[in-house]
Amino acid sequence: MPNIAIARLGHEGNSFASIKATLDDFRNFEWAKGEEAVSFYRGSNTEIGGAVAFFETHPEWQPTYLRCTFATPSGEVTRDTYEELLAELLAGLAAGPPDGSGRWDAVYLGQHGAMQVEGIDHADHDLLTRVRAVIGETPLGVSYDLHANITQPQLDLCDIVVGYKCHPHTDMAETAQKCLTLLLQRVAGKIRPVGVVRPMHALLPSINARTTDGPMAEAAAFARGFGEGAGLLDLTIYQGYAYGDRPHAGASVVAYADGDAAAAERAVEATLGELRRIRDRLFIAMPTADVGMARALGIARQGQGPVAVIDSADYPGAGANADTPGLLRAVLDARPDVPTVMAFFWDPATVARAVEAGIGGEIEVALGGRLTSDFGSPVTARARVTRLTDGRIVNTGPFCNGLAFDYGQTAVLDIEGIQVIITETCLTVTDPSFFDLHGIDLSRIGILAIKAKNQFRAAFTSVFPTMIDVDVPGPAAYDFASLPFRRVPRSHFPFTREA
Structure with a gap:
């Protein structure tokens, strides 16, 4: 029976907030592991909740839930906290599956994508680099919030990345399940995902960027239609997280195609054009x-x-x-x-x-x-x-x-x-x-x-x-x-x- 490791180490960090996230902040919000994670997340509209539901309908796979944790957004994560949590994650991956087979067939991480850590320029990239060093060539799937700040080096460390499409976020479980579906297809050799990201080089305000109405709803509909028409594996508009004061902050578009980098490139450029078209309308007059x-x-x-x-x-x-x-x-x-x-x-x-x-x-x-x-x-x-x-x-x-x-x-x-x-x-x-x-x-x-x-x-x-x-x-x-x-x-x- 193939084995998959599932984990979560997520946070959204505001560079202008005075309170930093410590281990207690993770323990006091989402904090579960093993069978406790299954009971904690089952039935919830969360990424790990989506994973639990997914594997209950895919009994041919054996999921192992490593540490799953998320701290409510705040200032940066303290370096000691990050290193302790990451060390636990890496140790779990290095230990391998409980059945003693010695290797994972796949790894899934339910992340956020806008983590800020003391003294680290790009924490999400650092995490993926260190995970990849442990798991080697094992297929890796990652899901992100649409407010993630994404770079190409991140994508290059993953086999598939899928982001939320909805703001407000009502598709968290659905996003995880899509990511897992594509990851398992990748393991089976049915697809060869190729991912491309292009930054918009702009910070976007999120207050008027709902996908339910207004200008961002138009952009989301465009991406949805384009992705379906082009037969893409995934096309996500990442609105970015503006309050993470890092060089890679800002909006971007990510496309995944099946072995066709040119198709992914075309989708990204077309969707970026749509974002530029609606950009000015995202800025609104707000009363005091x-x-x-x-x-x-x-x-x-x-x-x-x-x-x-x-x-x-x-x-x-x-x-x-x-x-x-x-x-x-x-x-x-x-x-x-x-x-x-x-x-x-x-x-x-x-x-x-x-x-x-x-x-x-x-x-x-x-x-x-x-x-x-x-x-x-x-x-x-x-x-x-x-x-x-x-x-x-x-x-x-x-x-x-x-x-x-x-x-x-x-x-x-x-x-x-x-x-x-x-x-x-x-x-x-x-x-x-x-x-x-x-x-x-x-x-x-x-x-x-x-x-x-x-x-x-x-x-x-x-x-x-x-x-x-x-x-x-x-x-x-x-x-x-x-x-x-x-x-x-x-x-x-x-x-x-x-x-």
């Missing part, structure tokens, strides 16, 4: 938080809510830390006369004080600006504790469906009539279960002010007739020119049409 709140309040007062006001600059899914004060300050300044919720702040100390005070207790708080004052000073207020939870949910929406999230202890605070959610652990808020946990019926509120981005829309578009993206200072700010880039090539400038 004050203007966005005023607009939302007007809509909610007319009974046309609920309205979501979205601050993407402090979105943990983009590596930010749910710690900037700008949106909360705008909410309080607006003095909303409709039920309003603010989600959320990552503030373990305030959660601990709320727990100590208990339901109905009052505490003095200073929210935002806890980690750095670069994006504004804290908002001080007196708050009443209205709810405490254990922070545990299982996602029911399309993003990471079926995956358990643990926010640690959480608290709901009443500040001047606004419900403000505080968490002990910094994770994204993308699922209805989060609000169910906190006793919040979104259909009965007027405004939700939230640190979120496009993944939020996957589950909530039907809940909020209006969503207003606002431009607020933060480590994942829409305005790239406001961030201290040092290593992105000058060819990527100007960042915006206005610059």
Whole structure:
């Protein structure tokens, strides 16, 4: 029976975020191995969940689940953490299959593609180089997030690479299964994948780059049609991860053809042309938080809510830390006369004080600006504790469906009539279960002010007739020119049409 090793060592690193990822951050999010990985991921819309489902329908293969881990986006991964996790992965690969056959027939890695590690120029390439040194010529398949920063040397180390096609990311399991299908065909000698990548030499803002609507939906449809028409194995638009300040950051297109490099080249060039066509339309005018709140309040007062006001600059899914004060300050300044919720702040100390005070207790708080004052000073207020939870949910929406999230202890605070959610652990808020946990019926509120981005829309578009993206200072700010880039090539400038 052929053996395949399956592993995951993923992270998305924001060069402008102050908190670095340590081993605890990996242990506290996705962390499983062996049969535990099968039970942890089974039924989830994740890459490893997709792999579990795939091999349950391919019993002729024996999968072995090595360490599978992913830390929620943040600043860089510390070098010690990376080396420890990579050493475990390499040791597992070097040990070979449990049946003692001595060699793997294939290896699959479910990655992200925008990992930043202290002291390493291109961590994803480094990881693949060291994996290849251990596995030799064993066929290697890799799946990436569409926000990966891709280079040709990466592709040259792999037999097949497949990226997400959907933003919001609702095709993670599907992506893994396509990658595995092609990898097994490669092992059987049925295909000879040839991969080509070409960079766009541009940073693209992701706030208006959903594949469900708008200009990027047009580009995604073009790539889908072109790939099918040309008989390609895979054609992926990688929007890139702009907040990883590295020389290889930026959008790119990757095509795989069956033994035909020229066909892959043609597909890449045609799709790059489509990206250039829609590029300027990706940049949009965004109101400030004050203007966005005023607009939302007007809509909610007319009974046309609920309205979501979205601050993407402090979105943990983009590596930010749910710690900037700008949106909360705008909410309080607006003095909303409709039920309003603010989600959320990552503030373990305030959660601990709320727990100590208990339901109905009052505490003095200073929210935002806890980690750095670069994006504004804290908002001080007196708050009443209205709810405490254990922070545990299982996602029911399309993003990471079926995956358990643990926010640690959480608290709901009443500040001047606004419900403000505080968490002990910094994770994204993308699922209805989060609000169910906190006793919040979104259909009965007027405004939700939230640190979120496009993944939020996957589950909530039907809940909020209006969503207003606002431009607020933060480590994942829409305005790239406001961030201290040092290593992105000058060819990527100007960042915006206005610059």
